[in-house]
Amino acid sequence: MPNTQPPIQLNSQLCFQLYTANKKFNKFYQDALSPFSLTYPQYIAMLTLWQYAPLSVKELGNHLHLDSGTLTPLLKRLESHNWIKRERSHKDERTVIIQLTHMAVTNRDSVFKRVSNCFKVLNLTPQEKAACSETIATIEAHLDHYNEQHNAN
Amino acid sequence: MPNTQPPIQLNSQLCFQLYTANKKFNKFYQDALSPFSLTYPQYIAMLTLWQYAPLSVKELGNHLHLDSGTLTPLLKRLESHNWIKRERSHKDERTVIIQLTHMAVTNRDSVFKRVSNCFKVLNLTPQEKAACSETIATIEAHLDHYNEQHNAN
DNA sequence: AGCAATTTAATTGCGAACAATACGTTATTT
DNA sequence: AAATAACGTATTGTTCGCAATTAAATTGCT
Incomplete structure (x- = not known):
């Protein structure tokens, strides 16, 4: 008989990790952008505008x-x-x-x-960056699929 | 002569990906927790309290x-x-x-x-979860190192 | 063509989360 | 006893999602 018990611990750990990592990432960007009086979300918006403005x-x-x-x-x-x-x-x-x-x-x-x-x-190797990008893309695809199913649009 | 130009595109992409992935993850948890009138940060706090209370x-x-x-x-x-x-x-x-x-x-x-x-x-394989956890841990270690250097504590 | 109903775009307001700062109370140290 | 430190609270500013509102454009009907 296969193990059907939910792996609570791993999920919780993932949840916790993402939560704290995200906050640290915010802090990193906040520091990087402080000379320009830009916040992280404002910078994201500017990134898009630099590429596509006017919008x-x-x-x-x-x-x-x-x-x-x-x-x-x-x-x-x-x-x-x-x-x-x-x-x-x-x-x-x-x-x-x-x-x-x-x-x-x-x-x-x-x-x-x-x-x-x-x-x-930050000292991330190109390999680490690529791995990060790939991992996120994977998770994001799963999340997109989930959110489509569960939100009446 | 080596290429000393900063890889703008990859950094921006990473930044953008993390930003949107985080929002989608929030949404996922918001949906999961809505029956209990718990928000994502509240759930994180409860996770800790379930394990260590009283604190x-x-x-x-x-x-x-x-x-x-x-x-x-x-x-x-x-x-x-x-x-x-x-x-x-x-x-x-x-x-x-x-x-x-x-x-x-x-x-x-x-x-x-x-x-x-x-x-x-969500349909994440154990391998995908593990990869995610590992990637985050790597990035987080780099971020910790950076933030230590740049914040007088 | 002219008017009503619908749709679309942006704004505003509300509640929650987060960071940074200042403040008041309570302990500890000297 | 006075100075200092620790702890929680209050305040301000930013972000985010959601709901309600306002104004403009489009569609449908006569």
């Missing part, structure tokens, strides 16, 4: 899996620190278009360099 | 790497849902001792079973 709030939200209720205040903070401009579309007055400021364009490489240097200090 | 706020914070400023409101919510009792120590009136309620003890196995079932649906 509407809705489009940005699709990239980040965030709804506008979360993005609006975040974007206002980015605007107040002069990273982005927000203006309503002339074609469709409902949508707000996010554009990069001149400052954001000029300082992009400084931010990248800083983050890159912090990563260097 | 002072300070001791619990050491397990979770959280300070009392974060824990106090969280513990009040747990208390209001009758998961724990909070009372000041007679020996040292500064410390608050957290104890499990009868309900928490009785319902422990139900919570474990529910989480375990949700994990089953």
